[in-house]
Amino acid sequence: QISEAEVALFSVSSYACQRRTTLDNHNSNLTDALSLLAENAELSNEDGRGVAFRRAAALLKALPTQVISISQTRGLPCLGEHSLRVIKDVLENGVSSEVESTKQSKRYKALKILTGIFGVGAKTADRWIREGIYNLEQLRDSGQTLNRAQKAGLEHYDDLNEPVTKAEADAIGEIVQKAVNSVLPGSEVALTGGFRRGKLTGHDVDFLITHPEEGKEVGLMPKVVAWLESQGFLLYQKTTRNSYLESKDGPARPASNMDRFERCFSIFKLTKRKEQESTQPEEQNDLKTEDILRPHMQADTDQQLCELSKNYQMEAASHKIWRAVRVDLVVSPISQFAFAVLGWTGSKLFERELRRWAGHEKNMSLSSHALFDNTQNKYLRATSEEEIFAYLGLEYIPPSERNA
Ligand code: GTP
Ligand code: MN
Ligand code: MN
Structure with a gap:
């Protein structure tokens, strides 16, 4: 039993955008549990519950030391009754019974597998589960009509569920830079998302592209995509106008900005450069089926030959020299670049909290395009993230401390 004196009491802001959250998490036992429940809520279309668990997890991520006693949570914001129950369970029993039963539930397992397919969201997965589809085999056998994204997602399922490394992100960054420079010299590419926050792996790689001369970026995305496609770098792509622009709840924006914010969801075909060089000797690249088969030429029936050929194909697949990677x-x-960088760096919860702070505490509306001051009834211009934090009356938090 720990005495009161040994228990450190933390004073922490209730807004994640006022906290410094590094990747150094002292409470991963607790945050893993809460994040799993958040994920389960989100996959079940219970967004309110999802946010509550995300907020609780984010608060614990920001604490300077490990929580070992429930008394240390006294006075802390963001921890609701349900989250506290989960925390108590983990502290007392090492695991949360609710987390364990969720993990083992047929529904959660199916939701994880099905939403692991690029292009499949919670709603689609839920519909499939109601039709008795719980895994990829059942999905393939069901004859469900898949859209283009889902087909690509299924085809590259294993690759896309393998975390992307920083080295792979950098390799893709070079390709994107080359594409952009080829179609519009002077353009700039910024790495955003989790990698900008210092994460070592991610589920995708996020890039923001701009040009220092306002207006030059118009029509850039289709050209970049065409270049990438012509060089064989894309396995899938879908370019859409950013849906935020069409939403009615944001502040009114000048019509001139309407068409300029484009997003491309893509799947890159990334050549495993280093591995290929180090593990595969030069001559092996030119191997023909006959060369592989030659040592086994005792094969005297078609069936045996067919078996050997199949082995060869499996061998080739295991030496696959490229892999699929999700890229946004x-x-x-340029006039919106600072807002876009801030908006696309994340984390998702940090962004949500910035917008909540802006609205509730400052009477401002923040988006990835602009900051509108509802009191002064005007847009606030910014050319750096620092300026935006200053407008919001917040201490500047660098990307590496936005891992809420
Ligand atoms: P991993 O990719 O899982 O490593 O994490 P991540 O933080 O990079 O997440 P993700 O790639 O999903 O998103 C990166 C950032 O872009 C997050 O801050 C999101 O809030 C933001 N984002 C994602 N989709 C949209 C969108 O449609 N519009 C806007 N404005 N922002 C988005
Ligand atoms: Mn990302
Ligand atoms: Mn992304």
């Missing part, structure tokens, strides 16, 4: 591209005009 966004083009922003």
Whole structure:
């Protein structure tokens, strides 16, 4: 039993955008549990519950030391009754019974597998589960009509569920830079998302593209995509106008900005450069089926030959020299670039909290395009993230401390 004196009491802001959250998490036992429940809520279309668990997890991520006693949570914001129950369970029993039963539930397992397919969201997965589809085999056998994204997602399922490394992100960054420079010299590419926050792996790679001369970026995305496609770098792509622009709840924006914010969801075909060089000797690249088969030429029936050929194909697949990687591209005009960088760096909860702070505490509306002051009834211009934090009356938090 720990005495009161040994228990450190933390004083922490209730807004994640006022906290410094590094990747150094002292409470991963607790945050893993809460994040799993958040994920389960989100996959079940219970967004309110999802946010509550995300907020609780984010608060614990920001604490300077490990929580070992429930008394240390006294006075802390963001911890609701349900989250506290989960925390108590983990502290007392090492695991949360609710988390364990969720993990083992047929529904959660199916939701994880099905939403692991690129292009499949919670709603689609839920519909499939109601039709008795719980895994990829059942999905393939069901004859469900898949859209283009889902087909690509299924085809590259294993690759896309393998975390992307920083080295792979950098390799893709070079390709994107080359594409952008080829179609519009002077353009700039910024790495955003989790990698900008210092994460070592991610589920995708996020890039923001702009040009220092306002207006030059118009029409850039289709050209970049065409270049990438012509070089064989894309396995899938879908370019859409950013849906935020069409939403009615944001502040009114000048019509001139309407068409400029484009997003491309893509799947890159990334050649495993280093591995290929180090593990595969030069001559092996030119191997023909006959060369592989030659040592086994005792094969005297068609069936045996067919078996050997199949082995060869499996061998080739295991030496696959490329892999599929999810990449998000966004083009922003330079006048909105600071807002776009801030909006696309994340984390998702940090962004949500910035917008909540802006609205509730400052009577301002923040988006990835602009900051509108509802009191002064005007847009606030910014060319850096620092300026935006200053407008919001917040201490500047660098990307590496936005891992809420
Ligand atoms: P991993 O990719 O899982 O490593 O994490 P991540 O933080 O990079 O997440 P993700 O790639 O999903 O998103 C990166 C940032 O872009 C987050 O801050 C999101 O809030 C933001 N984002 C994602 N989709 C949209 C969108 O459609 N519009 C806007 N404005 N922002 C988005
Ligand atoms: Mn990302
Ligand atoms: Mn992304």
